[in-house]
Amino acid sequence: xxxxxxxxxxxxxxxxxxxxxxxxxxxxxxxxxxxxxxxxxxxxxxxxxxxxxxxxxxxxxxxxxxxxxxxxxxxxxxxxxxxxxxxxxxxxxxxxxxxxxxxxxxxxxxxxxxxxxxxxxxxxxxxxxxxxxxxxxxxxxxxxxxxxxxxxxxxxxxxxxxxxxxxxxxxxxxxxxxxxxxxxxxxxxxxxxxxxxxxxxxxxxxxxxxxxxxxxxxxxxxxxxxxxxxxxxxxxxxxxxx
Amino acid sequence: xxxxxxxxxxxxxxxxxxxxxxxxxxxxxxxxxxxxxxxxxxxxxxxxxxxxxxxxxxxxxxxxxxxxxxxxxxxxxxxxxxxxxxxxxxxxxxxxxxxxxxxxxxxxxxxxxxxxxxxxxxxxxxxxxxxxxxxxxxxxxxxxxxxxxxxxxxxxxxxxxxxxxxxxxxxxxxxxxxxxxxxxxxxxxxxxxxxxxxxxxxxxxxxxxxxxxxxxxxxxxxxxxxxxxxxxxxxxxxxxxxxxxxxxxxxxxxxxxxxxxxxxxxxxxxxxxxxxxxxxxxxxxxxxxxxxxxxxxxxxxxxxxxxxxxxxxxxxxxxxxxxxxxxxxxxxxxxxxxxxxxxxxxxxxxxxxxxxxxxxxxxxxxxxxxxxxxxxxxxxxxxxxxxxxxxxxxxxxxxxxxxxxxxxxxxxxxxxxxxxxxxxxxxxxxxxxxxxxxxxxxxxxxxxxxxxxxxxxxxxxxxxxxxxxxxxxxxxxxxxxxxxxxxxxxxxxxxxxxxxxxxxxxxxxxxxxxxxxxxxxxxxxxxxxxxxxxxxxxxxxxxxxxxxxxxxxxxxxxxxxxxxxxxxxxxxxxxxxxxxxxxxxxxxxxxxxxxxxxxxxxxxxxxxxxxxxxxxxxxxxxxx
Numbered sequence: 001x002x003x004x005x006x007x008x009x010x011x012x013x014x015x016x017x018x019x020x021x022x023x024x025x026x027x028x029x030x031x032x033x034x035x036x037x038x039x040x041x042x043x044x045x046x047x048x049x050x051x052x053x054x055x056x057x058x059x060x061x062x063x064x065x066x067x068x069x070x071x072x073x074x075x076x077x078x079x080x081x082x083x084x085x086x087x088x089x090x091x092x093x094x095x096x097x098x099x100x101x102x103x104x105x106x107x108x109x110x111x112x113x114x115x116x117x118x119x120x121x122x123x124x125x126x127x128x129x130x131x132x133x134x135x136x137x138x139x140x141x142x143x144x145x146x147x148x149x150x151x152x153x154x155x156x157x158x159x160x161x162x163x164x165x166x167x168x169x170x171x172x173x174x175x176x177x178x179x180x181x182x183x184x185x186x187x188x189x190x191x192x193x194x195x196x197x198x199x200x201x202x203x204x205x206x207x208x209x210x211x212x213x214x215x216x217x218x219x220x221x222x223x224x225x226x227x228x229x230x231x232x233x234x235x236x237x238x239x240x241x242x
Numbered sequence: 243x244x245x246x247x248x249x250x251x252x253x254x255x256x257x258x259x260x261x262x263x264x265x266x267x268x269x270x271x272x273x274x275x276x277x278x279x280x281x282x283x284x285x286x287x288x289x290x291x292x293x294x295x296x297x298x299x300x301x302x303x304x305x306x307x308x309x310x311x312x313x314x315x316x317x318x319x320x321x322x323x324x325x326x327x328x329x330x331x332x333x334x335x336x337x338x339x340x341x342x343x344x345x346x347x348x349x350x351x352x353x354x355x356x357x358x359x360x361x362x363x364x365x366x367x368x369x370x371x372x373x374x375x376x377x378x379x380x381x382x383x384x385x386x387x388x389x390x391x392x393x394x395x396x397x398x399x400x401x402x403x404x405x406x407x408x409x410x411x412x413x414x415x416x417x418x419x420x421x422x423x424x425x426x427x428x429x430x431x432x433x434x435x436x437x438x439x440x441x442x443x444x445x446x447x448x449x450x451x452x453x454x455x456x457x458x459x460x461x462x463x464x465x466x467x468x469x470x471x472x473x474x475x476x477x478x479x480x481x482x483x484x485x486x487x488x489x490x491x492x493x494x495x496x497x498x499x500x501x502x503x504x505x506x507x508x509x510x511x512x513x514x515x516x517x518x519x520x521x522x523x524x525x526x527x528x529x530x531x532x533x534x535x536x537x538x539x540x541x542x543x544x545x546x547x548x549x550x551x552x553x554x555x556x557x558x559x560x561x562x563x564x565x566x567x568x569x570x571x572x573x574x575x576x577x578x579x580x581x582x583x584x585x586x587x588x589x590x591x592x593x594x595x596x597x598x599x600x601x602x603x604x605x606x607x608x609x610x611x612x613x614x615x616x617x618x619x620x621x622x623x624x625x626x627x628x629x630x631x632x633x634x635x636x637x638x639x640x641x642x643x644x645x646x647x648x649x650x651x652x653x654x655x656x657x658x659x660x661x662x663x664x665x666x667x668x669x670x671x672x673x674x675x676x677x678x679x680x681x682x683x684x685x686x687x688x689x690x691x692x693x694x695x696x697x698x699x700x701x702x703x704x705x706x707x708x709x710x711x712x713x714x715x716x717x718x719x720x721x722x723x724x725x726x727x728x729x730x731x732x733x734x735x736x737x738x739x740x741x742x743x744x745x746x747x748x749x750x751x752x753x754x755x756x757x758x759x760x761x762x763x764x765x766x767x768x769x770x771x772x773x774x775x776x777x778x779x780x781x782x783x784x785x786x787x788x789x790x791x792x793x794x795x796x797x798x799x800x801x802x803x804x805x806x807x808x809x810x811x812x813x814x815x816x817x818x819x820x821x822x823x824x825x826x827x828x829x830x831x832x833x834x835x836x837x838x839x840x841x842x843x844x845x846x847x848x849x850x851x852x853x854x855x856x857x858x859x860x861x862x863x864x865x866x
Contacts, residue, residue, distance in 0.1 A: 073246060080278065081276035081277065081278050081348065082276060082277040082278070083275075083276045084247060084250065084272060084273060084274070084275045084276070084277065085273045085274055085275075087244065087246075087247070089244055089246050202279075202343055203301060203302060203342060203343035203345075204279075204301065204343075204345055205253075205300055205301040205345060207249040208249055208252075209246065209248060209249045211246045212246075213244065213246035213247070214246055214247070214249050217277065220277070221277060221279055221345060224278070224279035225279045225281075225343070228279055228280070228281040228284070229281055
């Protein structure tokens, strides 16, 4: 734990590129400072030209304050291609004990965990992979919150960045996804915006594996499909990030 | 490779050419992939655009076009495209469009080149032109059958036993007994040395000498067979078998230049292939009644299935089945003559269509005709020939050769005529060709005399060979008819893909495959004055004339062989599962191997049809 002061509240109101510059100034951890210094593309950047990075975490639960990250998968990409040679996958050791139930879900064993590094040991690698790129996730509350909390605990300062949330995009595209009681009676089914179900709507293949990396790749593919179907390569990224 | 990428690897390992790739190479491929999504209806590769990727279709479907805009292929999950440009100038030669939403794994050029240099199977898969792939598929099959890879010399177990052609009957019989042979070669002295003059066999001694009670001092030259059918020593055993089947002989002298190396007998081959179709043929001649023949006909299908399972090629199977059919006809004619008495005037019994071409299979009807001597007087003689024709036709129907629905049978008075009338028919067909009429008489241009005055049939063959090549109009009409039936473009998922992009559930392998090939080969063969009837033999004749490039003739041969063998296997499978064999095939019944090579074969046929249209100025009339 560090006693660094939290950045001033007003910084949070700035547009993302300015906010990154301001955060770089107030960050003391060199890894975080470097991340912010690399910068954030302007909001009017066409999404087709923006450097992106798809990211997925496997966690022991849904609450960032109670649960921990056990694995991280990511792949840098653009609208034109997802290079599998640049994928990264880490297993990290949670500080909190691993619940037996979640072990089977993630397919990660105790010995995997015991030999795994703490997230701080891979932080430089991780932040380097994210630097200069807009993260793409499916459900922003997991990746952004868990990383923020993990950093607060380790370096005393959280992390902030814009994301493209493929789940939010699906929610936006399917405003009437929850049928009314009457519609339900008429047999209307709710539209699922979970990753696997969303992918089906774009005729993307089913992946049998459940790990952070394949889910990150699946998310990157989904974003490509969403943009090809509903947006344009020159849609400003600022219209999409949250 | 990261275990987390197994989903990607596991998909590729199910599809050629990645299915046979070494693990570490495949890992490298996976690591080099870039994944890209294309929405349905958008362009994936544009003509002339530079391309540095091999494309692997992970999901969805895409259409590949020719430069001209014609559909070239439709590809689905697990198939690759873009390799043609990569192998040449990195420029797109075949534009590609997403037919459905597509997820594509792109493999970069440097990985592609590395695989190409380090994985032979991969190189073969992406590099070999469709047609060479077809050739290697055909030859790989043929290599597995011993009859097709062993030379006839392997069956020669002893030096030839011969005697001067001047010996007497008793002396000949003594030599055969002493030496323990079933055939004796008879030699004559000429200025250039000893020359093979004739042959006498056990069977000849029985049928010609004993039954006629000839004196033992009869010169052997009076009963020996002359004008011998021989075989060259470098021929394969299956070719010896075909020669025996076609000519109904049981002994073949094997020649090395003009020297006799030895004699092979039917029994030598039967020993080699224990339950051979030759055995069935020899049994046919032992039957004394239609009933006996009918019982024997049940073995025909077994014999067919056996040959298929022994990996015989289509020429062998087609010839064997035609040989069997011919033998049934011949034996029926013998039985008919026994019943009705000797014919009042000489005649020739003709086989037409697939039997004449030596391309018969198990699902077949009878096509036959009679050429009568010109001394034929209808009032006096026709009752006899009608009765004989009916006896044979009914007998064939009993034996499984159903009546011809087009009534092309000797029972039809139109096809039971003197030689002069037949000459008139052919002259009219060739000199005054009419498309409609030719469509019905096509079958007469595949003809073979199988009984009686074979020379009558030979005279007709000569007439056709001489006249047809000089009649452009006839060839044009014939070519136009040959374009009526076209092959499909290929397959897509469980459908047959047509050139206009339409999809069918099933297709007819005869009508859309072998028939268009034999039709177009016939046109070329007639144009070059060939007297051969078999499509493979005709192709050899055509290839000698420069009418077709040697390569094109070879490609057609491979296409014919491959389509025929798929058709044959399809029928054999039906027989084995106790279903009635037919020619209709559904894509899901085909193996991936068959599907991919059939597509190559269809392409060859389609190109050959285009050339036919151009070569004979046959216009663009087409009605599938």
